[in-house]
Amino acid sequence: MELRDIQGLIAGDMAAVDALIQRRLHSEVVLINQLGHYIVSSGGKRLRPALVLLASGACGYRGGQHITLAAIIEFIHTATLLHDDVVDASELRRGHETANAVWGNEASVLVGDFLYSRAFEMMVEVGSMQIMDILSHATNTIAEGEVLQLLNCHDADTTEARYMQVIQSKTAKLFESASQLGAVLAGKDKTVEQAMARYGMHLGTAFQLIDDVLDYSASADEMGKNVGDDLAEGKPTLPLIYAMHNGNERQAGLLRSAIEKGGLDVIDDVLEAIESTRAIAYTERLAQQVVDNAIAELDCLPESDYKTALAALAGFSINRGY
Numbered sequence: 534m535e536l537r538d539i540q541g542l543i544a545g546d547m548a549a550v551d552a553l554i555q556r557r558l559h560s561e562v563v564l565i566n567q568l569g570h571y572i573v574s575s576g577g578k579r580l581r582p583a584l585v586l587l588a589s590g591a592c593g594y595r596g597g598q599h600i601t602l603a604a605i606i607e608f609i610h611t612a613t614l615l616h617d618d619v620v621d622a623s624e625l626r627r628g629h630e631t632a633n634a635v636w637g638n639e640a641s642v643l644v645g646d647f648l649y650s651r652a653f654e655m656m657v658e659v660g661s662m663q664i665m666d667i668l669s670h671a672t673n674t675i676a677e678g679e680v681l682q683l684l685n686c687h688d689a690d691t692t693e694a695r696y697m698q699v700i701q702s703k704t705a706k707l708f709e710s711a712s713q714l715g716a717v718l719a720g721k722d723k724t725v726e727q728a729m730a731r732y733g734m735h736l737g738t739a740f741q742l743i744d745d746v747l748d749y750s751a752s753a754d755e756m757g758k759n760v761g762d763d764l765a766e767g768k769p770t771l772p773l774i775y776a777m778h779n780g781n782e783r784q785a786g787l788l789r790s791a792i793e794k795g796g797l798d799v800i801d802d803v804l805e806a807i808e809s810t811r812a813i814a815y816t817e818r819l820a821q822q823v824v825d826n827a828i829a830e831l832d833c834l835p836e837s838d839y840k841t842a843l844a845a846l847a848g849f850s851i852n853r854g855y
Contacts, residue, residue: 667717743820
């Protein structure tokens with residue numbers, strides 16, 4: 534199943550999600566409308582809301598609340614992007630200027646807060662304490678992951694374990710929740726619910742691993758951001774960590790200094806060290822292992838186009854150039 538087939542399978546539901554997002558973005562405050570529509574309409578993959586729709590279908594849910602939950606997940610994700618770009622002082626995302634580059638940091642932070650609070654308004658409307666529990670816990674974990682990443686910035690002693698803790702909290706947690714919610718909506722037992730949660734966690738982890746690979750191997754046009762942004766921000770992602778621990782003494786010193794100071798001025802030497810230590814290949818192998826684990830979790834589901842799509846989505850997460 535190709536990506537276009539996955540998109541086709543949920544096209545009707547996704548159109549309903551997009552329409553709901555547009556309606557619930559509305560505010561009497563004009564700047565909220567402008568900035569909110571700008572970031573939500575800026576060409577994202579919509580992977581997280583797609584996960585809600587696919588997981589719901591795979592678990593046999595036939596109601597309408599998956600549309601609301603998919604929109605909630607996208608609002609939470611968009612809020613984290615707005616806050617992320619301010620923290621990272623980013624100027625480019627998805628090939629467009631970031632909201633903070635256009636409207637300033639203050640507006641971006643406050644509209645991010647609006648999206649969070651709107652998401653929680655919509656959760657209350659769903660009327661499920663279990664769903665509220667899953668999503669409130671997820672937003673709390675994401676915030677912890679953001680702080681952990683901040684603590685790791687410019688810290689050359691960051692370990693692979695600390696890096697994995699950050700990406701599982703900051704990125705994979707929302708994937709986990711999106712997948713779990715499909716099983717909850719369908720009234721599946723705890724065994725299926727937890728398997729779907731693990732599927733999402735594995736998928737989100739693999740997705741972030743490949744994002745970190747692409748930061749050193751994709752073009753800016755492909756990624757929609759500047760190559761080497763993670764290095765410029767002093768983020769010790771796995772390719773850097775692995776290369777630093779497996780390179781020669783000169784390379785280790787170079788990479789340590791680049792992480793501590795933000796080493797875009799030595800990007801060519803950094804890329805050479807990453808290539809010679811096969812750090813990209815190592816990270817890709819780990820991502821493949823994680824994806825294999827994700828697909829294995831789907832064994833609890835009956836055969837369906839939705840289950841096939843979930844497995845194909847896991848494959849897409851690591852076989853992509855953007």
